[in-house]
Amino acid sequence: MFAEVGASGWYILGEQVREFELRLATYWGGGCAVGVASGLDALEISLKVLGCRPGDRVLTTPISAFATTLAIVKVGAIPVFADTTDQGQLDLNACADLLERRRDIRYFIPVHLFGNPLPPGELRTLRDRFELSIIEDCAQSIGASTRGEYRREFTGQVGQMAATSFYPTKNLGAMGDAGAILTPDAKLAEQAKALRDYGQSAKYRHEWIGYNSRLDELHAALLAQVFLPRLDAWTQRRRDIAGQYDARLVNPHVRALGLPTGACPSRHLYPVLVAPDRRDALLAYLRAQGIVGGVHYPVAIPDQPAMQAVPFEQFTNLMRAREFCRREVSLPLHPYLLAEEVERVIAVVNAWSG
Numbered sequence: 001m002f003a004e005v006g007a008s009g010w011y012i013l014g015e016q017v018r019e020f021e022l023r024l025a026t027y028w029g030g031g032c033a034v035g036v037a038s039g040l041d042a043l044e045i046s047l048k049v050l051g052c053r054p055g056d057r058v059l060t061t062p063i064s065a066f067a068t069t070l071a072i073v074k075v076g077a078i079p080v081f082a083d084t085t086d087q088g089q090l091d092l093n094a095c096a097d098l099l100e101r102r103r104d105i106r107y108f109i110p111v112h113l114f115g116n117p118l119p120p121g122e123l124r125t126l127r128d129r130f131e132l133s134i135i136e137d138c139a140q141s142i143g144a145s146t147r148g149e150y151r152r153e154f155t156g157q158v159g160q161m162a163a164t165s166f167y168p169t170k171n172l173g174a175m176g177d178a179g180a181i182l183t184p185d186a187k188l189a190e191q192a193k194a195l196r197d198y199g200q201s202a203k204y205r206h207e208w209i210g211y212n213s214r215l216d217e218l219h220a221a222l223l224a225q226v227f228l229p230r231l232d233a234w235t236q237r238r239r240d241i242a243g244q245y246d247a248r249l250v251n252p253h254v255r256a257l258g259l260p261t262g263a264c265p266s267r268h269l270y271p272v273l274v275a276p277d278r279r280d281a282l283l284a285y286l287r288a289q290g291i292v293g294g295v296h297y298p299v300a301i302p303d304q305p306a307m308q309a310v311p312f313e314q315f316t317n318l319m320r321a322r323e324f325c326r327r328e329v330s331l332p333l334h335p336y337l338l339a340e341e342v343e344r345v346i347a348v349v350n351a352w353s354g
């Protein structure tokens, strides 16, 4: 495959990218996919395509990868943060309250955090009731679905657009940076294709102020031919491991997050909650046993130093989000964990004295 791309002499935005876009769109249940250079770019370009302008308000969550907010700030828009639930997910009731009071908010980036799908019915209600332009952040939720009224529904089907990332540690990771935009609307997809390539509508005709956010042929070929065909098996393995953690972690000092009802998460991460003053102790204890825990995320986005330099708004004091950030630990979860490693994580966590 490396030889095939090498011999073609065409390294960026070619046949491999087109093929990957087709396969990704098919995997995702139809519509159009547009390959870009990263998940951040997928979000930023989608905001541009939907007409988001400097000063526009964009509702989003205080707990996510920083990229979610960065995309908003980079187009000159103003992030508006609503609080999360104590599971760390954006609180859609709080969003409804806020949108009721703030009819000027037209844009919304919900995040299917940890691969737990937000309920599509509630997202749809918000979209229609407040006439929102929605970009779903699906960087952690590829393969995650929810039981709908008639069929299972992948995340990313409610928004006019959705963004995903193929950062190496994501459920579908490339051997480098890459991302994609998904949309059911062919016109929006065309716009995104122009914006990723200097805003060209035709060769050397620059219709818009665009980006250099082109996807490489090599990444696209790897994703289409090697990694995407393995995604379902990888997701299944993640679900098996997470299911074992759900069933067998019994330490009262370590609380797993409940699963959203009717949802089939992609199990991107396995977060647990501990007492805020015991988090470092748990991480150190795990490390001493040769187990690497993570923290997603240690700081709520509005509390990041970079945010002091830009305008943003927060609705309420985001108490639950900030509390979540003090308590979260992510246990090891990836498709190549061996059965004995999973056993060890369970035994070691269960043996922690708190």
Ligand SMILES: *Cc1c(COP(=O)(O)O)cnc(C)c1O
Binding pocket: 038, 039, 040, 041, 064, 065, 067, 068, 111, 137, 139, 140, 164, 165, 166, 167, 177, 178, 179
């Ligand atoms: C990884 C991630 C992104 C950004 O993707 P990159 O490819 O790293 O730019 C955005 N949102 C969430 C929720 C992510 O996890």
